[in-house]
Amino acid sequence: MGKLLIVGTVAFDEIETPFGKTDKILGGAATFIGLAASQFDVDSAIVSVVGDDLPQEYLDLLKNRNIDLSGLEVVKGGKTFYWKGKYRNDLNSRDTLVTELNTLADFNPVVPDSFKDAEVVMLGNLHPSIQMSVIEQMRADPKLIVLDTMNFWMDNALEELNRVIEHIDVIAINDEEARQLTGEYSLVKAAEEIQKMGPRFVVIKKGEHGALLFHGEKVFFAPALPLEEVFDPTGAGDTFAGGFAxxxxxxxxxxxxxxxxxVIHGSNLASFCVERFGTERMQDLQRKEVNQRLHQFKTLTQFDIELS
Amino acid sequence: MGKLLIVGTVAFDEIETPFGKTDKILGGAATFIGLAASQFDVDSAIVSVVGDDLPQEYLDLLKNRNIDLSGLEVVKGGKTFYWKGKYRNDLNSRDTLVTELNTLADFNPVVPDSFKDAEVVMLGNLHPSIQMSVIEQMRADPKLIVLDTMNFWMDNALEELNRVIEHIDVIAINDEEARQLTGEYSLVKAAEEIQKMGPRFVVIKKGEHGALLFHGEKVFFAPALPLEEVFDPTGAGDTFAGGFAxxxxxxxxxxxxxxxxxVIHGSNLASFCVERFGTERMQDLQRKEVNQRLHQFKTLTQFDIELS
Structure with a gap:
């Protein structure tokens, strides 16, 4: 059993999809990452910040999953990061209606001493300077640092982001972000360029079209499981990252x-995440269900052509 | 070695992509299907119509691939079907600039007697009444009838198209067409609905995002090979169909x-087709190259998770 250090948001999400809408519910990158990672035998810890308006039951939900919250700062009288968004009819695009950074605005991450030797560090989508601070606090070089980020930071903090990218082993971004980061339309070329910037491994997430893993000349592709219904895509990318890490x-x-x-495990877990609102499906997900769906992934992609 | 009967266009294409443009070159669904199928040990025949303006070298090119052209009508003084199109920068969409049906307007397909017992019939994209006429001329029930069609026929000849769909075994259409045909956004549901209309197998082509094969509860997914450059997508779908059939x-x-x-063989051949203009790459394609790239498909998708 290894140690996994997670940095990312723990948040209130308010979501509207063509199928319904929620009140303020539990969300945030670190939440989804932590829930997904808890499907494996890991000691994980979340570094994040919330206000004391976040219900204790949300924190208990994470603690009960063996997630160490000693690095989760609770600011007295502070308000938790809040995001409200609405998905369009095809669920492939969404509009952000409200973003309130709240306590996140002055977040100063502190890595718990017992996780400064974590083997794997998962940097959830956040300001690159926060991600960099976490990297710098590690006592030993982690075996693997995985970065999730988004176009917002490419637009607004590219210099800091590039510095983080120099220090990581795996980057996980979507196809449009890979194109933006490199100026290359071809994902093969984009992955080549990104590897020159630092990471040895590049994961390009294509949503319902699956994910690609690049490493030197090697390429691997994992499809997304074709689902009857996608109910709410919120957290799918974070769940992928959490399963992966x-x-x-x-x-x-x-x-x-x-x-x-x-990559397959991450895709598999993400396929559950989208079946209900927010973290709902991930909260009651059983390992037996996870294993059953892995079989589906295998039959979905495996074939028997005799190669000469 | 089985017999494959192909119905579809043999045409002049004129193509513009961000990388260059062509004069009038050899194109047409039946052409791409025939060239792809010739990578396998098949006796194939094309049923189509052209004018006598089509250069003899184009016909020889097909004949030299062991493609029977006795069902290819050459209309004296007639002009060959001509399509001119321009691809947008992302190569995922294109504008049709010119379509001249010419001899295709009055095409009355005649299946050669020696192919009325073909095991596999590949109905390339054409007016459904022409496709239906070919089905009706078959002496014995073919083992497999494969249909390619497009949204244009859904808009303009839906009744005839539905009649064809009742008589076929495999339909190969793209994701948008599957949605249009069924009114279902989910591809899983669309494939279910299409199977109720006739075909036992449904292939949904997603272009650069690969292809799905549905049959009852079973699903299989083949990715498109990630390529450094896609040069010209013209004929990729027909090449897929030709490799498949x-x-x-x-x-x-x-x-x-x-x-x-x-599906894998079709995807593999389509990955070559897009590397150059029109049929250029398919003309000189060697089986050795085809086999090498099949290895890439295998490593691209195969993984070794121990399943419990």
Whole structure:
């Protein structure tokens, strides 16, 4: 069992999809990452900040999953980061209606001493200077640092972001972000360019079209499971990242073969996440269901052509 | 070695992409299907019509691939079907600049007697009444009838198209067309609905995002190979169909497992087609290259998770 350090938001989300809407519910990158990683045998910890308006039951939900919250700062009288968004009819695009940074605006991350030797660090989508601070607090070089980020930081904090990218091993971004970061339309070329910037592994997430893993000349592709219904895409990317990083922390190997498996595990968990609002599906997800769906992934992609 | 009957256009294409443009060159669905199928050990024949303005070298090119042209009518003084199109910068959409049906307008397909017992019939994209006429001319029930069609016929000849769909075994359409045909956004649901209309197998082509094969509860996914450059997408869908149908005609089995292989072979050949203008790449394609790239498909998708 390895240690996984997670940095990211713990938040209130308010979501509207064509299928319904929620009140303020539990959300945030670190939340989804932590829940996904808890499907594996890992010791994980979340570094984040919230206000004391976040219900205790949300924190208990994470604690009960063996997630260490000693690095989660609760600001007295502070308000928790709040995001409100509405998905369009095809669920592939969404409009942000409200973003209130609140306590996140002055967040100064502190890595718990017992996780300064974590084997895997998962940097959830956040300001790159916060991600950099976490990297700098690590006592030993982690076996693997995984970065999730988004176009917002490419637009608004590119210099800091580039510095983080120099220090990481795996970047996980979507296709449009890979194109923006490199100016290359071809994802193969974009992945080549990104590897020159630092990371040895590049994961390009294509949403309902699956994910690609690049490493030197090697490429691996994991489809998204074709689902009857996608109910709410919120957190799917974070769940993917959490499954990916959690599996690697639990198994310890960072061979290309094991990263392929990690991509499959991440895709598998993300396929559950989108079935209900927010974290709802991930809260009651059983390992038996997870294993059953892995079989589906195998039959979905495996074929038997005799190769000469 | 099985017999494959192909109906579709043999045409002049004039193409502009961000990378350059062509004069009038050889194109048409039946052309791409025939060239792709010729990678396998099949006896194939094309049923189509052209004018006598089509250079003899184009016909020789097909004949030299062991493609029977006795069902290809050459209309004296007639002009060959002509399509001119321009791709946008992302290559995912294109504008049709000119369509001249010419001899195709009065086409009355005649299946050569020696191919009325073909095991596999590949109905390339054409007016559904022409496709239906070919089905009706078959002496014995073919083992497998594969249909390619497009939204244009859904808009303009839906009744005839639905009648064809009742009589076929496999439909190959793109994701938007599957949605239009069924009114279902979810591709899983769309595939279910289409199976109720007739075909036992549904192939949904997603272009650069790969292809899905549905059969009852079973689903298989083949990615498109991530390429450094896509040069010209013209004919990729027909090449996919030709590889699919050609492989099935050559191997004779229509098990789900063999259809999975056929989807991979189709995707593999399509990955070559897009590397140059029109049929250029398919003309000089060697089986050795084809086999090498099949290895890439295998490493792209195969993983080794121990399943419990």
């Amino acid at each position: 959690g599996y690697l922390a639990a198994t310890g190997s960072i061979s290309f073969g094991n990263l392929k498996n990690a | 050609g492989y099935l005609a050559a191997t004779g089995s229509i098990s789900f497992g063999n259809l999975k292989n056929a």
